[in-house]
Amino acid sequence: MKKIFFVVMAFVCAYTTTFAQSKTPKAVTTAFNQKFPNASNVKWDKENAHEYEASFDWKGQKHSANFNDTGEWLETESPITFNQLPEKVKKAFNASHKGKITKTVAKIETSKGQTQYEVEVKQGLKTVEFFYNANGSIIKE
Incomplete structure (x- = not known):
């Protein structure tokens, strides 16, 4: 029973990640690509009704950046x-x-x-x- 639960949970997590990726507005992805050219391993999450967060690799480090739903950059978090x-x-x-x-x-x-x-x-x-x-x-x- 536990195995079935974990398989279902893994499927739900994978589905919601894919859903967030596909539902990111074009204005947001365009603004992201302009601000972070050559970023790789980009994964999108929806923070709230009007904000999206990208987690990505850029210049050899993991970063995250938030944009509102119209593509306005809000913040970037960089590891130090x-x-x-x-x-x-x-x-x-x-x-x-x-x-x-x-x-x-x-x-x-x-x-x-x-x-x-x-x-x-x-x-x-x-x-x-x-x-x-x-x-x-x-x-x-």
Whole structure:
């Protein structure tokens, strides 16, 4: 019975991924291709009613980018190391999360010209995300 459940779940996941890929508006894919030429392994997900997220490889790294349904670029998330964070962000994180081990770190550039930093931490069975601006002020947890 468990095998049947897992097979059905795998099918549902594959179907919804294919569905999201095929339902991405042309304006979104066109804008994506213009902003990220030569991106590979592109996978689309629908974030909400008016936003799409592409996960892809670009310039040798995994990235993600969000676009609204008319093709307007909203943000790009790029992986970085903890040591690549601005000193103020590292200091703020270490002050409030001493001893925590980071899972992933990313730089987020927005269409509004803002740069944010995301630090993911494993806490028990869940992952918690912390967002900072370049001055080290926490934006949201």
